[in-house]
Amino acid sequence: MLPPLWAVLMIFFLKNFAFAKILTSTLSLSTTYDFVIVGGGTAGNVLANRLTEDPGIRVLVIESGGSNEDVLELQVPFLMPEIPAKYTWNFTTTPQIGLAGRSIGYTRGHVLGGSSSINGMVYTRGSADDYDMIASLTEDDGWSWDRLQSYIRKHERWSSPVNSSLKFFDPDVHGFHGMTAVSLSKTQHSLDDRMLKATEEGTEFSFNADYNSGKPLGFGWAQSTITSRGRRDSSATSYLSPKFRRRANLHVLLNHRVLRLLPAAHEPNPHFNAVEYGEIVNGTIRSRRVVKASKEIILSAGSVGTPHVLLHSGIGDRKALSALGIKTAHHLPSVGQNFTEQPIGGLQWLVNDNNTTDRFTQNATLMAELLDEWKLEGSGPLTSATTTHIGFLRLPNDSAVFDTASDPSAGVNTPHIELSFSNGFIVPVPAGSGLGVLFFVVTPLSRGSISLNTSDPLDQPLIDPALLVDEFDRFTLREAVRLAFRFVGTPAWKDYVLEPFGLPPDLNISNDAQLDAYLRDNAIAGLHSVGSASMSPKGAHWGVTDPDLKVKGVRGVRVVDASVIPHMPSAHTQTPVYIIAERAADLIKESWGIL
Ligand SMILES: Cc1cc2nc3c(=O)[nH]c(=O)nc-3n(C[C@H](O)[C@H](O)[C@H](O)COP(=O)(O)OP(=O)(O)OC[C@H]3O[C@@H](n4cnc5c(N)ncnc54)[C@H](O)[C@@H]3O)c2cc1C
Ligand SMILES: *[C@@H]1O[C@H](CO)[C@@H](O)[C@H](O)[C@H]1NC(C)=O
């Protein structure tokens, strides 16, 4: 029997009008909006949501990538490693001196939600010290840990049962009514008990029931941006969930790339009030268009995209721009400089366990069953991110490296090193059971850059994270490897951890030269970059934005994304970005008297 006509019409209207504000063509766009947001990524969608709370404010988001909807890999947490290249920018770094000349892949999200749609979902804020350092570096106390608490809570919606016999967290430090779901893994892991034991036995390792209290040191359970139904929550699914997408004053244009910002006037300061963009088809620009922002342009294109757009707009170092024939609108030499990234590596061990994730990554039939369970029940191991436990560690005070390097950490409660654990091989193998450990230097001293290679905005910029250039970073990465070995060598792991997997058999990790050589050949980027359009105090002779995120020396442009963060937080960076974007929304509303 056919459904009645009214039902067909209703479904048609729901499908076509409820979500009609997400556009892929420019037909129904206006010529002017109050705000034009460049990049519908992690930060961009926070602003899209907050600024359109006032129905009188009209906002356009321009996102280069496509829709996040109905893509299984962007929904099932455990499928993160399978996300198709279609949803990423296929960037490559410049040859890295610290990595024996290797160029490495440099992934960023290229889809609505940006990197939050493709990331590892780990929810870490960093330490209270980190934010206090940002406040002191920018001379704006509004960026301090205490003053940001209300924004942390506006962002976070804790989504695990408050009490669980299996896993711990501190309800006092979480928000329960915010936008983005945060939860502990819903399933048990063979690592759960051992993680506790390894920190109970009078080892050098301590337990931390909740690393998001501002004091992250110690080992505990990973918190992830995953809903109670076991789905990834990105800025596209939380801040742009259907009820927000329906707002009549919000337009989100997908599949269109911003090429540059255009100035309306040059005196007294250049005033940028228009955005040039186009559709990229087969590597060329089709239909170049311009849209105006009557109040502000907000750049949220990420730590690579934002300096890239600024430089093509003539905002950057005059000498470097004129060498490429780009007219300088405003000489701002810090654009693209101080690009900071965490060097990381991976270790794996063979383990005595038949209930690791390898059980299903090695068995397509079981994987299909678990996918059905995920779809029907929202349960099972595919509801978990690959990272299930995290340890944050400090170098000892008497480390030899402090004879020559000053401590880059923001304070004594701030880690230098992170170890993150997965209950199976990180890179699936055909047989056997594994334990995976990623090791990070979360307080790198090396500074890299984003610069232009050509004057064509479609060419990728030169991405130089300068990994392992500074001796502090090499020292700390070596210590991270040794700490990982010591940790799995504690009695709790006896009879569980069998032997290292995939390491050269003759590698002597006690030997600095040998370990350095191994790390040069194997370390990669943590994909947590910040700093390439850094905040600095008002009036400073360096930096790209003031502490209110307005670009120095020009009118009409703010930057809100990872690139404004002037100091690497000891964390995975999505949460710092969300927190900064929440405050930025209030700063913008305040300047324009929006309630
Ligand atoms: C693979 C991966 C794993 C990660 N894992 C974690 C994790 O587990 N936990 C964590 O906390 N952090 C993680 N991170 C880091 C974190 O996701 C990022 O720091 C954060 O999401 C960055 O937010 P953003 O708003 O600065 O940029 P993005 O979220 O990257 O947004 C930038 C947006 O701008 C768009 N854009 C860029 N240029 C243009 C242009 N010219 N025109 C139009 N649109 C443009 C992009 O397509 C993108 O959508 C990971 C990152 C990656 C890449
Ligand atoms: C990255 O590569 C994939 C696969 O080749 C492609 O589909 C996608 O469009 C590329 N991304 C960008 C931003 O060019």
Ligand SMILES: *[C@@H]1O[C@H](CO)[C@@H](O)[C@H](O)[C@H]1NC(C)=O
């Ligand atoms: C959690 O459980 C403990 C012990 O049963 C109880 O004392 C405590 O009040 C509970 N906490 C919450 C927030 O429910």
Ligand SMILES: *[C@@H]1O[C@H](CO)[C@@H](O)[C@H](O)[C@H]1NC(C)=O
């Ligand atoms: C893009 O290029 C491919 C192969 O060269 C071609 O088949 C396709 O039609 C082109 N698409 C458009 C929209 O021009």
Ligand SMILES: *[C@@H]1O[C@H](CO)[C@@H](O)[C@H](O)[C@H]1NC(C)=O
């Ligand atoms: C990089 O950042 C530091 C502060 O951390 C600042 O002193 C320096 O001037 C910056 N460099 C550039 C080129 O902006």
Ligand SMILES: *[C@@H]1O[C@H](CO)[C@@H](O)[C@H](O)[C@H]1NC(C)=O
């Ligand atoms: C685990 O596998 C071993 C053989 O590899 C088997 O002897 C043992 O019974 C299995 N344990 C469980 C709980 O399935």
Ligand SMILES: *[C@@H]1O[C@H](CO)[C@@H](O)[C@H](O)[C@H]1NC(C)=O
């Ligand atoms: C693979 O999974 C299926 C379904 O759960 C199971 O019946 C089968 O025994 C598994 N195969 C192996 C080799 O473990």
Ligand SMILES: *[C@@H]1O[C@H](CO)[C@@H](O)[C@H](O)[C@H]1NC(C)=O
């Ligand atoms: C195996 O692991 C799953 C989670 O992946 C868990 O639910 C289950 O209880 C475990 N089974 C055993 C026998 O430990």
Ligand SMILES: *[C@@H]1O[C@H](CO)[C@@H](O)[C@H](O)[C@H]1NC(C)=O
């Ligand atoms: C390391 O030094 C800091 C600051 O000087 C001090 O607070 C801390 O107690 C020291 N830690 C140890 C283990 O000595």
Ligand SMILES: *[C@@H]1O[C@H](CO)[C@@H](O)[C@H](O)[C@H]1NC(C)=O
């Ligand atoms: C930079 O441009 C040159 C010349 O166009 C090109 O050969 C090279 O591959 C580009 N480098 C990068 C990293 O894209």
Ligand SMILES: *[C@@H]1O[C@H](CO)[C@@H](O)[C@H](O)[C@H]1NC(C)=O
């Ligand atoms: C490993 O390297 C350390 C430090 O160089 C050295 O003392 C030790 O003898 C080496 N061990 C082996 C087995 O070669």
